[in-house]
Structure formats: structure tokens, C-alpha cells
Amino acid sequence: MATPFYGFAGARTTAFVLATMDAAGGAAAQEAIALMGGTVAAHVALPGLHDALDMVDSAPVIVLDLEGAPDDLADEAVSAVATFSAERAWRSVVAMSVAQIDLVVAALGEATDAVHLLCAPDQAEWISALAIAGAKGAGGVRASDEEREHLARLHAEVARVAELLARLGERGAAGGRAEDRHTTFAPAPTEALVTPGTVRDVLRARRLRDRFFGNGLFEDPAWDMLLDLFAARLEGGRVSVSSLCIAAAVAPTTALRWIGKLTALRLLVREPDASDRRRAFVALSDQATASMHRYVAALAEARLPLV
Template sequence: MADLSIVPGGELVTYGETLPIALVIADSAHHRAEAVDALALAGCAARGPIGFDEAARDFSRYDGLDLVVIEAASAPEALLERVFARAETLARERQLGIVATILPEQIDGAAAQLLGSHAQLLCDPTKAERVGAIAMSTMRGGRAVREVSGEAAVAQLRRLNEEMARIAETLVRLTRETDGPSAIDHRTGVRDSGNAYRGPETAAPIEIAASEIRGVIRARRLRSQFFEADLFADPAWDMLLDLFASDLERRRVSVSSLCIAAAVPPTTALRWIGTLHEAGLFERQADPADRRRAYIALTAKAIEGMRAYVGAIRRAGLSLV
């Protein structure tokens, strides 16, 4: 049987079974409407919506899904952890994508369950960010979106094209370019120096003070007092510096704190955290005292890369920026 979905404007459109299908989990009518609207713009059919009470019990009976959309802003706190856990299990078993819209105070709890390439976390997102996240999730899932017919479908595709044009800037940030097929080890995200000459190596370990790295971070933040912050947005490097300083200080960093250190909107920071986690530079560490909290740290390879970089900067007589 074909699936029905509501597109912006209120009309019903019938899709063939080849379109990506998403299960919407939301309690409030407002958040349900936002999710269904974004799904329609991304060319997906919506199933449900169902409430958090039902989702917390079990939603594995829903077959043929490609994506689970969770609107956590309206969720009862007592049910949220259970729904995240069930969604994570189902996503891994069936190779599904997850798009979860969360509040700032829900960042740590969501990251404790849903950090990975299959899940995208959005915090106070724009419509464009919602559509972009859904589109990326369905593309990663490999589900082909085939042509649909009818005037309503044509109008929907026109709206989709217009919306996707607005999110082009968001999506292009996720594009990775390399200098060659072996330039970067994508399992670690650290460039292989190969046989390139790097100058004399010192036998003694490199001594790096956390205060030195914190000073670099403060200097980077000072730029926003004189220039628009967006001109120098570099969340990946800002987070690497913050985690490196925290490692030197033997201090643990929560996901929400790292989002603040990134100096970009939370949704952008969460996207970069997921990307760097997937690249093998970040690792998630559970809080044994609180399952709702997750910490983020640099992997051993990332720490090695940061130390090597600082050493190279010093040998060249340059300043760390």
C-alpha cells in the first residue's frame, strides 16, 4: 500500500513505496507539524506520529522505516532516555537514520545515547537545518527517491528545490576534500606525514602547558570583539584546542560544554562533534555516575597529532593560533 504524507499547504500526496519513510515521535501538535513539514520538503513520507508514551513502550512493530524523527522538546523527561535508547537499538539493528531535535538542556542526555554517523542532533534548528538533516540521513541510508507524478507532487518538488538551495551553505560544510587518496587516514582524521622531511626530532617529550593552549583560545575569542564572529568560525579547531587543553589539565568535558567552546550555534557544534567522532578524533566516554551524561575526549591518535603539530610549530619558530 502506498503511504500518505501531508505537504506544506495541507494537501495530501500519495507516494509509492520507494520513497524514504520516517516514523515521527512527538507529543505536541506544533512539533508534529514541524516534523511532517520538514519531511515533506525533504521528499519523505511520514508515518505516525506517535507519542513518547507509546514510543517508550515499544515502536519496533513499525516496519519499512528508513528514518526515526524525534521531537524531544515536548518529551516528558522521564521517558526521554528510554525513547533514545530504543531508537538507538532499532537504528543499529535495521540500519536506520535518526534525526533528533533537542533543547540545550537535553544535549548531554541525547549525546550519551545518540552520538554517531547514523544520528543527527539538532538544537533549536531552522526549517532549513531540519530539511538538511533529513536529506543527509536518507542519502546516507542509500534509499533512492524516485520520481512522483501529479500537480501536488510537482509543487512539492519545487518547494523542496527552493528549500534545499537555502541549506546549500550548511551542507557544503560537511563536504570533505583531500589532496589525494592517501593524504588523510579517514579512520583517524590525522594526516599521514609519510616520508616528508620534518627537520630534526628531539628525543625528549614535548612539554606543553595547558595555560599555553588556553591563551591561544582566549586570543581567538578576542577577535569577536573587533570582527563579526562568523568571519572566523572554525568549530573543529576550537574544539580540538579545548579538548587538548582539558586533556593537559586532566579535566573531563561534557558535550554541552564542548558546544559552548565551539563558539557556533549548538546544532552546528553537534554536527561537527559527530563528524570528528566519526573521523576517529573524538571519543565518547560515559559518566559512570549518571547515564544521562556523556563526556567527549580526544582519542590517543588525536592527542599524538596535536602534540606533533605543536612541536612542528615550535621548530619552525611560529606561534600557535
């Protein structure tokens, strides 16, 4: 086994159960587990996964790699993971392709936020996800200073966006507390004259920067997603999870993580597709929509552009 070099707490005591299409699958996951000092307690095939997991007595980390899985089998396997994650509080990591995003999120349903999602992951993403899952309840992860700084920046960005929208919401509620917004006599949010085209132009301008300065320099997935969903709301359209990941202009795994964060902050809501249970949509919450309108109104009042 490779010598672990990441120093993650709990890696050697975690039982990883790897589920793949066949015995030859999951090479990247196995390599990541070995590098972090863990072991694969069992390697099972996707067909019949529910029955295989039902025979496991301990509480392992379930690692589901959907590479090469047809939709029917992928849906069945993800549903099994969702069941055990909810019923037995097992830790789970699900890796998928971009084409499988909507299927996975729809199959997980309410269990989505309890599962660590990876999309076309590289080795670093595999190690990070497996280490976090393996370290839960085992003393935590001893991350490097660089990793801690990166996580701190992510949390700070989410907090900044949430604070901005909350502050704008409070301003529109005439000073009332957020939880009082349904019982006060504050006027309805001011809806400034903003068109979907205006919002789409802002998104195009933000992407245009990358053409001249390169990708990755201006990453702002939270705001890009809020803008995309705001435009869709104005258009009366719906946005799938996979489409929103593209709009975020970051790696799909990163986009999925941000969708989870913004959903936890009640800025986004997930909506199942009534006509296709294998597809899920994301939309702005009513709270976020009202705050976006107030934000646009405040910009108009201050004669500032939407950016």
C-alpha cells in the same frame, strides 16, 4: 499539503514516523516534511515509544522531537530509537535542546553516529536532516549548487585537519607507517613546554576576533574543539559533549556534526560517565594527543606561535 520546492529525491516515498510529547508537538518537523513533499505516516507519543515502534512493519524514518520532554522520558525514548536504529537499520533523526545534548549522546551510545542529530534546529536544518534521512537508499539528495559547495567545504576542512595531524604523526614516527607505530622503535612524542593556560589564551584570542568583526566570519570548529580538548588533557580534566559544542563556537547542530566527523577520523573518542549514565564525555584520542604535542614542538622549533 504545501508544494515541495527543494527537489529532494525520495521525499514522497518515505514514511516519516514522528514521535513527540503529545499530538500538538512537532509542528516544525511537520512543516519541514510538508515543504519537502513528504508525509507523516504516524504521529506517536513519547510514552511507550518502544512498543509503538515495535508494531511498525516497514522501515520508516523515525523523527524524534524531544521538546518539552522530561529527562526520564527523553532517555527512554532515545534508547528506543537507538535500539531500532541498530537492530533494524532504521534511519533516525533526533532533535533536542542544548540542555539535552549529553543525555541524548549518552543514551544513543554506539548508535550515535548512525543517527542524525539536531539541536534547537531552524527550518533549514530540519529540511536538510529529513531530506538526507529520507533519501538514503532512494537515489540520494539533489541538493542545490550552494548546498553541494557548502558540503564540499566541510569535507575539505575535515580532510585538511586530518592530513595535518597525520603528517605530524608520521614525522614523529621516524618515517614509519601509521599502522606500525606500536611496533617500531621510534622515540616517544616530543612534548614541548606548553601549558593549559597557553592553549586557553589562544582560544580566548580566537573568540576576541568575533567582538571586532562579528560572529561567523572565522568559524573553525574542528580546530577550536581540538584546542579545547588539548587544554583539558593538559589539565587532567574531562569535557562533556555539550561543553565541547559551546567551545566550537558554532551552532550546536553543526558542532555535533563535527564531533561525529572527528570521531570517525579517530581524532576524538567518546567516553561514558561511570557515575552518571546520562552524561557522555569527549576526549582527544591518543593519536590526536601525540600529534598535538608534535605540532606544538614543531612550532617551537620554527619559532612560531600557537594560533
